[in-house]
Amino acid sequence: MTVDSSAARKPRRSAAGKAGTTGTKRTTRTTRKSTEPELVQLLTPEGERVKNAEYDGYVDGITPDELRGLYRDMVLTRRFDAEATALQRQGELGLWASLLGQEAAQIGSGRALRDDDYVFPTYREHGVAWCRGVDPTNLLGMFRGVNNGGWDPNGNNFHLYTIVIGSQTLHATGYAMGVAKDGADSAVIAYFGDGASSQGDVAESFTFSAVYNAPVVFFCQNNQWAISEPTEKQSRVPLYQRAQGFGFPGVRVDGNDVLACLAVTKWALERARNGEGPTLVEAYTYRMGAHTTSDDPSRYRGDEERLAWEAKDPILRLRRFLEASNHADEGFFAELETESEALGRRVREAVRAMPDPDHFAIFENVYADGHALVDEERAQFAAYQASFADAEGGH
């Protein structure tokens, strides 16, 4: 009974051991007053590279070029995000969910993916979208109110944003079951938040993925807050520990450390590809801004916390490393600044130029194969619209 099915496979490396290690180390944590459990960190907030026997292998070969690439991704993502926030203030968007502070978690995990992998995001994965090559202006349609997600999920293997909390973890699991059925060695990654960890759907996705040994990585960005609720309202133990009771490993990574996020995600993806099933990654990070532009965090949290986290800023940290290791010079940063401004401009212009949808779009795509009532209502709507045209024409 209840044999670990993953154990029946031949893991390339002892992922199981890793789970065990992590687990063993952590379980004692649930039982004593701990401040913060350990997390995988490869870059300190000061930008120093620290050794990690388990995960170094995943980033050892990284080139200065790639490092600068990660930096560039984070900077441009933040720039894009800031522009979107500004556009919301200007009334061009109805709402914006900023990723400020979560750039490393998103770029690190996003850059760990292969093209054939598939991403199931929440509504905040602008950085991951960036890594997938989704045109950032495409992300804005739903926040402007012109559509509910305008891109083709299969264009970049990046699913639509999912607003209802947790639902996408099951879609990711099902997709991963399909990948396994197809005999492909692609992997799937499902993003969700600390708040989402409480949803029944997320637990069910853990169960299904474990039972079917589906090649899926659950990437939880614990940004400490679910709107106004701190993570303690969702769990009294660290979230990465949730996985173990479902039969797969969980690991906590410094979510503000892009290298660590890259490494840990690569490890988890490798497990998926090797038939070792699901992994939970908890990226320990911080939502530096408001939940969305509608939110007022001053009602529920003080400044000290944000200030403490600003010292751990993901971008600053990599910059320090790049500078200290001479992997980037002033020219690089200056050029990036220019590129960044250009991106901001492009996004601004694209949003302003975004046309309102045609009224008849209401009736489009409700069904793939049509529906008599939709046809009837569309016709009535057309007649009704035409009656105004007539009335106006009459003048």
Place this chain on the structure above:
Amino acid sequence: MTVDSSAARKPRRSAAGKAGTTGTKRTTRTTRKSTEPELVQLLTPEGERVKNAEYDGYVDGITPDELRGLYRDMVLTRRFDAEATALQRQGELGLWASLLGQEAAQIGSGRALRDDDYVFPTYREHGVAWCRGVDPTNLLGMFRGVNNGGWDPNGNNFHLYTIVIGSQTLHATGYAMGVAKDGADSAVIAYFGDGASSQGDVAESFTFSAVYNAPVVFFCQNNQWAISEPTEKQSRVPLYQRAQGFGFPGVRVDGNDVLACLAVTKWALERARNGEGPTLVEAYTYRMGAHTTSDDPSRYRGDEERLAWEAKDPILRLRRFLEASNHADEGFFAELETESEALGRRVREAVRAMPDPDHFAIFENVYADGHALVDEERAQFAAYQASFADAEGGH
């Protein structure tokens, strides 16, 4: 962040330590081909009392009288259950869900409870109902089709049977939150099955109970099957491990060992009363019969398994112990046999005498405060019924 809130309290004994120990031992299990993890056992299948430093204290003071009481409970429960199965075959019941094989899990846990504790059962907890003093014939109404659960939940602090899998674990959690609010030291116990462990509601009940540190015991009877599906279809690791990732201890107990079930449940209830929050108990047992009288287990499982489990029969085991320890003599067993037959007879007669509900019961209790439409429909129904009476009267 994510400080273990239970650690902030003063546990009477180191429940935390227990969780830790169990957890530490088990985690390695998820990573190697294990056959079966250890379980808490106080009585071997052969009826030998084995020492257990952790749990002996909960049954040390048990008297021969109480031991015979447990035996009697199990025998009478099994007798009642057999009678119900027979009544179904005779057409007196529409359906019956037998607890055959699960007597120890139910009597052991049921007898651990205090009167002021509250029970949330599934549809199979006939043994627990027995311990609560619910008249067994009351359990039969819903299976006969005369009501959906005829007893007053507050009469014996035994909630109605819940058929939709998992739902009651949340009710138990909410009830326990209320107990804590009231400052009472009662505890709540929620029963569910191995299959139920997959339901999102059960995971949510783990989350809520942990976050609010609610005084609730989750008692999972892992009877190896959810209708035709073996437990591996629900989890690839032992179910008791599920708890740890939610921040509370889980323990596996020999579900066919009534003493062990009694001891472990007492421990868990004590934790609840002491403000240490929830505990998961997995009673490892076996559904010796069909899922319900509608089921045909020969389609999905062989006889060998059942035979193996028969050797571990919960009643036989305690009988061996009682006999070996001279705690019960022939007279006791003979008397019990007579009592048992009398119970069977009483149940049979009570069921046969159970009146069909009044037709107007359809409209009763839909609302506590009434509803205009129900009144209207009741009146129409009355007029319609009367029209037949008139028609008949006309002859």
Place this chain on the structure above:
Amino acid sequence: MAEKMALAKAINESLRRALETDDKVVVMGEDVGKLGGVFRVTDGLQKDFGESRVIDTPLAESGIVGTAIGLALRGYRPVVEIQFDGFVFPAYDQIVTQLAKMHARSLGKVKMPVVIRIPYGGGIGAVEHHSESPETLFAHVAGLKVVSPSNASDAYWMMQQAIQSDDPVIYFEPKRRYWDKGEVDPEAIPGPLHKAQVVREGTDLTLAAYGPMVKLCQEVAAAAAEEGKSLEVLDLRSVSPLDFDSVQASVEKTRRLVVVHEAPVFFGSGAEIAARITERCFYHLEAPVLRVGGYHAPYPPARLEEEYLPGLDRVLDAVDRALAY
């Protein structure tokens, strides 16, 4: 070559055909494998198509539907079984918010060819939650199609069509008719999935029903015929879309309409049919559209279901009332 078979068997044969002809079709649900489902509708399928095509799932309906959505996104065509009507609600969120809206949300970029099979309705003496008729709760939701066959041939063909549809289809199986036999011709050319069918012609009044109530309406029509009343019986077959054209055509002829379903009358299908047909046939109707269905009460325990469910007398009573106008 037509063959006589039970309605449940017709669905089984239809699933078998779909599994044979399209290797993207998968069947999934609780106990659908070795057991063949609690009603044996998937009997033998796992044996013949293997565990990766006919999948026993964990006991979690939201998980079943949610992963089916994911499989559909990967190009599969899942046919999901919900074991009983009353157990679909844990999956309701995934159905109405994800499954129903994904095609529109993606502006048509992704398709959701998912069939959700739900044995529904009462009349089998079951315990609570095993006899409900929740079709209203799906028909109101745009993006879903809702159908219910009344006989073996429709059960077979409508399942074929549901699986072929690129839209999610909630396929309500009239469980109390599972054992009713009828001719099934696997070489026939079926009519459109969402078209109603006149199953008995008549002139005085139209009885409209679907699923389990069609047979009852035929019995009612037969009984009424003995009293010299000519009732037309319409098998609606589809609840969303509803084939109002066929109802209208019939009502323009008979001028009277009674709608029968097991679901509660209040906010039931009969309401939508009455409202729309009254609008379409305002000058044709000699009587208000009458509805016969369940009461505004939870489905009662088995020994009361005969009183709760529409039966011959209650429908005849409504017919008489409609004819009395």
Place this chain on the structure above:
Amino acid sequence: MAEKMALAKAINESLRRALETDDKVVVMGEDVGKLGGVFRVTDGLQKDFGESRVIDTPLAESGIVGTAIGLALRGYRPVVEIQFDGFVFPAYDQIVTQLAKMHARSLGKVKMPVVIRIPYGGGIGAVEHHSESPETLFAHVAGLKVVSPSNASDAYWMMQQAIQSDDPVIYFEPKRRYWDKGEVDPEAIPGPLHKAQVVREGTDLTLAAYGPMVKLCQEVAAAAAEEGKSLEVLDLRSVSPLDFDSVQASVEKTRRLVVVHEAPVFFGSGAEIAARITERCFYHLEAPVLRVGGYHAPYPPARLEEEYLPGLDRVLDAVDRALAY
């Protein structure tokens, strides 16, 4: 002593009064504590009544409603907030299968005094899932009561009554009217919770609506008055039960009825009202009951909601059509 306040504030005051007068009342939901809810409806309550009366819950709607049921079983009277209409579905199973049926299941032994507050409806330019009107999906379910206030005074009093009710009440809050001000007199004696109110008298046609559409109907009536048409406006206030008597009384006078709601017309409240009123007033109606509501399509993105939602012109158009009969 009446005071003018916004509708949201009226609910806040009503909750405050309930928390003050009955220590079994608890308020629970996501972000209801420090934040005071995303609409500030629970603003200040946690501060004044503490974390054990005003409870921030984990992010899990089924858990929220399921534990509220447990609390009710323990004698509490939970008032649950669902953050937005589109997020109620994860709790749907607990609502329809447990909350709605517990009283009947227990033969009246246990009561379920649970209020579920749902800010609903569109018109605020929100993203997906934040503008839905799912009242049909609750009204069809026996055991639930469904209400929706249209103004501050009703918001205050109907919340008092909902909390006092021993039945579960789904309390739909017209979110786009949250900021509309009206007189609230905490010493008034309110009418019954489930009774409709004539908010404007008229003779030519009845407009029936609830929640956010009442104000629109009043505007329509004003516009129609300028064209010499006298419309009566009925604020239904309760969707289950529906006050058919009041609708009937009005229709017997005006002989024409148009029902307006934001929810899709197909299987919407208008269907039930049309069906039943047509039956009750068959010989009174000069025109079929017409319905104005959402289309059979997912609630559209914000820039299309004006076209999707019933507006002045669309309702006037229906009025004209009804009057043309």
